[in-house]
Every structure is written in structure tokens, then in C-alpha cells.
Amino acid sequence: MKKRQKAKMRKAGSIVFCAAVYIFLFLPISVIVVNSMNATTTKPYLSWKGFTFDWYIKLFDNDALLSSFGNTMIIALTSTILATIVGTLGAIGMYKYKFKGKSLIDGLLYIPVVIPEIVMGISLLTIFSKTNVPRGMLTLILAHVTFSIPYVIFNVRARLSGYDSSIEEASLDLGANRIRTFFEITLPVLAPGIAGGALLAFTLSIDDVIISYFVNGQTKTYPLKVMESIKSGVSPDVNALSTLILIGTIVLVVLTQTDILKRKKV
Structure with missing residues (x-):
């Protein structure tokens, strides 16, 4: 009986602990969703005046907010594509070839990840000022590519750790050239790592505030506008736009997980 009681208490404690963790994680998000339907019209918009969906309609009349969100998406998509291409090629090159200073370059890749964002923002601002590059969309894209590349490299290299290079040799022996081997053999095998790195780069780009603040010029991104x-x-x-972004993210996650489950069943 004592063992059963202890087991029940442990189970109850586990449920309470998990519930507390989930509340801690999702309570701030739920506040945003609820406040997007707040009928209040007086600043600072903290007092609750009832439910309304008017803000979702008024959102499309806020040109400045929509413009900043458009800038964020352009920067995120462009920087993700560039960072994914450069990071994938860099990871493959670092994996396949041995050269002097390889360990040094390996170590330097961690610097953009571990240094404070404010230090990186100031350093990028200094470089752009010294080279007379006008701050705006271009500097934002370059900055986002800079801090995104290491994350792509790390994800692709993690995939390469279990990669069997003999399949490339077999492809070459069967008459395929290196380009065809890369696109038909290497790339499909590395696809999960590349996709993971791209998604991480995209998320970091959308979420960035500090680095963007130093290099944005007159171009406003959604985080800076908020x-x-x-x-x-x-x-x-x-809050209404943030809720729509949240819904889009949930839909993407559900579709991804559904696809993964289907593949496992097959």
C-alpha cells in the first residue's frame, strides 16, 4: 500500500511540475493572444474593456506596422537563403578537406554564437561606417547572414558526422560527375541538417533586435517597430499581428510533425 501511495504521489507531483512548466512557458503567449482581442482604445492598453476582433481588421490599416513586417520577411528569407548556401558549402568543405589552420577556423566559428549581440552589433556598425556602406536593407541582410552562417554549419556538420562518403565514390565509379553526385546523392542525405539550419537561421533573423538596431538605418523591422x-x-x-504569426508557426509545426509521422509509418 505504501508503495502504491508513493507511486501516486510521484505521479501527482510529476503532473503538477509539468503543468507549472507549461504555464510558465505559455502564459506570456496567451496574454498576447487575449490582449489582441481587448476592446480598449486608451493607452497603455492594459485595462480590459471586453472582447472584440476589430484590431485584426484595423491591423491592415496600419501601414507602418505591415511595412516593418514586410521588411522583416524580406530580410529573413534573403539572409536564410544566403546563409544556408554558404553554411552548407562551408560545412562540406570543412568535412572533406584538411588544411593548415582548420582547427583555428573551427574554433572561430563559435565566436559569433557566444559573444554578446551588442558587441557584434557595434563591430558590424563600425565596419559598415569605415567602408561607407549606407545602412539599410543591405546592411541588415549582411548582418543577419553573418550571425546565421555558424548555426547552419553546425547543423550540417552534425548530419555529416554519420555520413558514409563511400556512396559518393560509388556514384562516381558508376559514371556520374561530381555535380550530379552532389545534387542526387550528397544533398538529399544532408537535407534534414540543411533544413534544420535554415529554419534556425530564419527564426533568429525574424527575432533579432539588438544587432538590427545598430545597422538598420531608416529600415524598420517588425521587432524594432514593436x-x-x-x-x-x-x-x-x-498583438493581433503577433497572434497571426503564432498561428502560422503552429500550422507549420503541425504540418511538419504530420509529415514526419507519415514517413515513419511508411
């Missing part, structure tokens, strides 16, 4: 609005209170239309 940060500006904090001074006067985040309006519910910002």
Missing part, C-alpha cells in the same frame, strides 16, 4: 511602441504601450493591433 520595441519602439513599448514606450507608449503596445497597441492591440501589434
Whole structure:
């Protein structure tokens, strides 16, 4: 009986602990969703005045907010594509070839990941100022590519750790050239690592505030626009757009997980 009681207490404790963790993680998100339907029209938009979906309609009249979100998506997509290409080729090159200073380059890849973002933002600002590169969309893309490349390399290299290079040799022996071997053999095998690195780069780009603040010039991104609005209170239309982004993210995750489950069954 004592063992059963202890087992029940452990189970109850585990449930309470898990519930507390999930509440801690998702309570801030639920606040954003609820506040996007707040009928209040007075700043700082903290008092609850009832439910309404008007902010989802008014959102499309906020040209500045939509423009900043458009800039964020352009920067994120462009920097993700560039970082994925450079990072994938870099990871393959580092895996296949041996050269002097390889261990040094390996170690330097961790610097953009571990250094404070404010240090990286200041360093990029200094470089752009010294080279007379006008701050704007171009500098934002270059900055996002810079801090995204290491993450792509790490993900692709993790996939390469279990890679059997003999399949490439077999492809070459059977008459395929190196380009065809890369696209038909190497790339499909590395696809999960490449996709993981690309998704991580995309997420980091959308989420970035500090580095973007130093190199943005007159180009406003969605995180910077939200940060500006904090001074006067985040309006519910910002919460409405954040909720739509959240819904899009959930749909993407569900579709991805569904596809993974289907593949496992097959």
C-alpha cells in the first residue's frame, strides 16, 4: 500500500511540475493572444474593456506596422537563403578537406554564437561606417547572414558526422560527375541538417533586435517597430499581428510533425 501511495504521489507531483512548466512557458503567449482581442482604445492598453476582433481588421490599416513586417520577411528569407548556401558549402568543405589552420577556423566559428549581440552589433556598425556602406536593407541582410552562417554549419556538420562518403565514390565509379553526385546523392542525405539550419537561421533573423538596431538605418523591422511602441504601450493591433504569426508557426509545426509521422509509418 505504501508503495502504491508513493507511486501516486510521484505521479501527482510529476503532473503538477509539468503543468507549472507549461504555464510558465505559455502564459506570456496567451496574454498576447487575449490582449489582441481587448476592446480598449486608451493607452497603455492594459485595462480590459471586453472582447472584440476589430484590431485584426484595423491591423491592415496600419501601414507602418505591415511595412516593418514586410521588411522583416524580406530580410529573413534573403539572409536564410544566403546563409544556408554558404553554411552548407562551408560545412562540406570543412568535412572533406584538411588544411593548415582548420582547427583555428573551427574554433572561430563559435565566436559569433557566444559573444554578446551588442558587441557584434557595434563591430558590424563600425565596419559598415569605415567602408561607407549606407545602412539599410543591405546592411541588415549582411548582418543577419553573418550571425546565421555558424548555426547552419553546425547543423550540417552534425548530419555529416554519420555520413558514409563511400556512396559518393560509388556514384562516381558508376559514371556520374561530381555535380550530379552532389545534387542526387550528397544533398538529399544532408537535407534534414540543411533544413534544420535554415529554419534556425530564419527564426533568429525574424527575432533579432539588438544587432538590427545598430545597422538598420531608416529600415524598420517588425521587432524594432514593436520595441519602439513599448514606450507608449503596445497597441492591440501589434498583438493581433503577433497572434497571426503564432498561428502560422503552429500550422507549420503541425504540418511538419504530420509529415514526419507519415514517413515513419511508411
